[in-house]
Amino acid sequence: MSVSVTFGDERLAEQAAETARRLAAEGVPQALAGGDPTLWGPQAQQEAAVRLGWLTLPTTSRALLGEIGELVARARAEGLDHVVLAGMGGSSLAPEVITTTADVPLTVLDTTDPVQVGRALEDRLESTIVVVASKSGGTVETDSHRRIYEQAFRAAGIDPASRIVVVTDPGSPLEQAAREAGYQVFLADPDVGGRYSALSAFGLVPSALAGADVARLLDDAAEVLPLLARAEGNPGLDLGAALGAAALAGRDKLVLEDGLSEINGLPDWIEQLIAESTGKSGKGILPIVGADPNDTDDELIAGIDTDGAVAVHGPLGAQFLLWEYATAIAGRVLGIDPFNQPNVAESKENTGALLDRPELPVGTPILVDGPVEVYGELPGGQTPKDLSGVLTQLLEAIPERGYLAVMAYLDREGAFDVPTAEGASFDEMTEAWSAADPATLRGLLAIRTDRPVTFGWGPRFLHSTGQYHKGGPQDGVFLQITGAVETDIEVPGKPYTLGRLQLAQALGDQGALAGRGRPIVRLHLTDRAAGVARLLEAAREV
Template identity: 55%
Template sequence: MTTSDKAPNPFNTYAQEGGGCRVRLSGEEVRAPAGFALRAASVHEVVQRLAAKDATLWGDAATEEAAIRLGWLDLPTSSRELLPRIAEVRAGLQADGLDHVVLAGMGGSSLAPEVICRNAGVELTVLDTTDANQIRRTLADRLDRTVVVVASKSGGTIETDSHRRAYIQAFRDAGLSDEQIAARFVVVTDPGSPLEEIATEGNYRALFLADPNVGGRYSALSAFGLVPSGLAGADVAKLLDEAAELRPALEQLGDNPGLLLGAALSGAATHSREKLVLANTDPALEGFGDWVEQLIAESSGKEGKGLLPVIVEGIDAPGWADIGPDAVRATLGDVDGSEIRITSGPLGAQFLLWEWATAFMGWGLHTSPFDQPNVTESKDNTARLLESATDGVLDVPAPLFTDGPIEVHGDQALLGEAKSLVDALELILRQVQPTGYLALMAYLDRFADADIARLRPALARLLAGPQVTFGWGPRFLHSTGQFHKGGQPVGVFLQITGAVEEDLPIPGRPYSFATLQMAQALGDLGALQSRNRPALRLHLTDRKAGIATLLAAFGA
């Protein structure tokens, strides 16, 4: 029941609708904390202050960062100025026969465009990996028709810079002149970044300067989300229309689905709920959970707080029905048994809905929803390892032992007398506590090695209670990687790396993609081990055989 025909009363209303979005809460264990959060929000005028871009909303420590991160509130209107230029550049690309759009971006620069294009039914090749096998295959795909969108807020993201260099070399090897190569690149970055300078000096086909007051994970409706999607053929004007229709509802107390969703997330996170198990039953939002995962994990997982998003394969998947008392269920779709139901809402509105709710959750947790301190930490670890490499070769520790196609790496004190893969797996799984979680982190090819993702439901079924997450490296470093190190210290980590069939050099760098990928894996592993998080690394000397061995070990 909503309050559309009465005076707004957000305190006793657990179904709120506006702008095409509807949020419903069920179960007193979720409604009661949400009601408390709604009352607190009213007292502190959170809705009014967020709408007015009050940077003090999240406390003194967060004010400086928040002051330069609230531009996302205006994107449904301000991003319209991008539309004519996107259309113009797309027309030029089509005239030149360049119809294969490749996006080189990480985190917020890639997750939103991927879901936008998937739901629009248009093709966009997203390159957000450092896996040499995957990159080599992508470079060979329709190179004669390829335009590369390089998207990086800072302009110095190591993955996207490496992709740009690899494509320049591929175009050069194909016989293109410097002028022709420049016409194959479109750049999206913040003003004043190193990438702006590269694009300007190189006379790239197009340079889009994004709003610097929008953080990466809130950038779905900015140039980072709209440019690659629009160039690929998605109707990005429609996304802005959808978000604009919702915006008035987000600035009022009654019939405010964003307020209710934010209250549910905040209430859960402050009342012993540490995990948000999300299943999608709405085909119109396919892949949306991956974007939500990054937004929630990176925004809330710090200072030992937050909600860990657990994206499950469906409502019949392990981890959904056997949920523990430390988690709350949410669905994109109206599902019985779901405590938070987002039962409707077009994609453009959904982006704004979740961004608003996440900002509200940050207020409720007394943390900044706009920084990501531990993402930077892993980047720094990677840089140190690369600097210490000798002739581009990392000093990789020897395995404790090898079992078939799998090398086992880990702390001897943790693994004890384990001499087999099964022994090691049993020991690491024993570390997972009833209210903890197991994170699977695969530094592999997310298409050719996609079967490795079947480990998530297999392990969730085996553990029967503790949640299991899955992430592709280094993609997850810009998402749940923040929560792993900054959230509740209850995680156990299983990292999977693999031998590269044919390495790929990074032009102008003293290291290859295989070296970069391994440095990222070891850098993140080191960050976890420095916090005494139980962690095991399995290295597949033969990827196909190694994946088959792991699936067999867990009955998958």
């Protein structure tokens, strides 16, 4: 196995080398490999003291393999071949990368969209096993999924205890509830934060159930582990020094490219790791996923097994550990605590307060364009005549070094439901799916500006880039998309449905962003399919 960090940019290579030499002279590599919590300053020390367990996961997680193997054998023996993962952020992003790379099926529920959850419920319930994963044990989305599946299993005459597996931290409310219900429980290392948990029980349990070789992941990570204590020949130090030095020099937009890599989807995991770890105190590195570079002076192109200003080569297990180490190093260089997430709770609290109200305060639309209602206050105070005018004004409002974030609280698999002609080629089907996919909006807007355009599915991004949006540099412009719910799902034991929760999450985050004076507009699709079509049409008119 070979793991390496290479540079295709001479200026960046020099900056990284100088920064790495300084860090080595300060003893940082050895201190970090040894778990020294003082590396990020006195204010971060208390948090860091209980967040460095990821450094030893390649060895400590091996203790889980026996029990995981027994679980996999039981599931196979009982014909449980539909694996559903209910988890958010760090509890879902790594397993999604692992299973996609291994080409094994895993249904990931990191959404409150009732259409997407309903589709999973209707899929082979008789052969479904559900992994409920939450570090805190109180994640509202995951708690809702658990309640819904418990009810569905009981209604089908299935004992939930035979179908639900829980991954959580010791002592969490979920652990207590799970043990009372008779569920199998895997306890994760409490000294590992969610976004650093790829090689913990959160990454391993669902991935192994789906059919991935998780022992190989640990083997690959273990091989790179000794390199991380070195002052020289340390790929984690080289990568972290490059990320930190580039950001300090103004190259704080990290364009992640993986087109030629055999690893599938790693940029989505890196996006959470870096955005949530560095986006605070008005600082941060903004990862850009699925976008072409704009060749602006604030961009840094990072390749995954491909070319870039900096490129990382190596197998998935090693990549996980390298990027975690590099993020911790970049935090040291930037002078921030890479382990806390001080602004994530704000939107959660707003959501809770909204759910306590009899009616959600959706407001009055400032414009209606067919199946699309426009809410909010547009930059400049003028109301355009149509949806393309709204998009134009948002693009024009992006600051010189800012970005546009598109946030869709919709069904991220809905485009695949669009009918295609019998006998259609793969290219024809792909074109039909793209024409029905809200994510297509990102590309349509990106070609109309030289500023970064990001796209996130809500509420998934709230556990990822949501921290950067609120805690990072205040130069973002925000576009929310919500949609009407025709068939909702009750959350058993709670006074709300998934549709109400989803809308409350959008409104809660809208309030958090608007409170910072950032431009934010919400587009509500009164008809989802027609609304997406009109939205993409309007983007082409810009």
